[in-house]
Amino acid sequence: MADSSAMTLIETKTLGTAAASIEFTSIPQTFTDLVVLVSGRSTRSDVRDEIQTQFNGDTASNYTLRTLRGSGSAVISQSVSFTALVRADMPAATSTANTFSNISYYIPNYTSAVAKSLSIESVMENNATESFLYLVAGLWNNTAAITSIFMKPEVANFAIGSVFSLYGITKGTDGTTVVS
């Protein structure tokens, strides 16, 4: 049975060419939660770029976030409402060469018929004082089941070597024992 493990890789993509966006489509509706892991870098001529994420092609202002940010010199909290989930930082062209972000999205109950709350953790690598991490409590104010996930850098392209992995979480199982 395909869903027997607790955390199942649905699809993964390593970019062999810089890309303006990536989208996972036809996401199976058979899991309990989704996890997206991103090892990303941007081609932007800057220290950082951030990933903007949308579900089901929804480009309306249905995404709200409460964020905690560390910049290397300060910690601040922010409230954001926008047309995409934001605040997932990745290194860009002027940050330390060949470094990539560690970003995880946890999306519980993605097939439910209520608004979707989720969390994002992101850390970008930079061998300097200025580097960013974010903790995000997010909400997609839409009751549709999530069937696609779209991600794009705010400014430039995802760099070659960026990796995007989509996992399905099956609750109540450790891979061998299913709790019912």
Added chain:
Amino acid sequence: MTDTPTKVVVNCADGSSQYIPLSAEEIAQRDADRLAWEAQEADRLAAEAEKEELTKSANAKLAALGLTADEIAALTN
């Protein structure tokens, strides 16, 4: 001449993935989204800067009343 940006579409139903050039409409939307976000961020940064100036002004007035830095910090933090 610059290359047309591409998008990657990963189909979870069959595991296929494609690099597809963005259409003119998609490029325009991408630029519009970026400008909208930059405008929103500019507003937020301006509000933060204004708040910081107000904090400095308030602290200066408290100091002028004779409060020590520790006393001001106890009031405002």
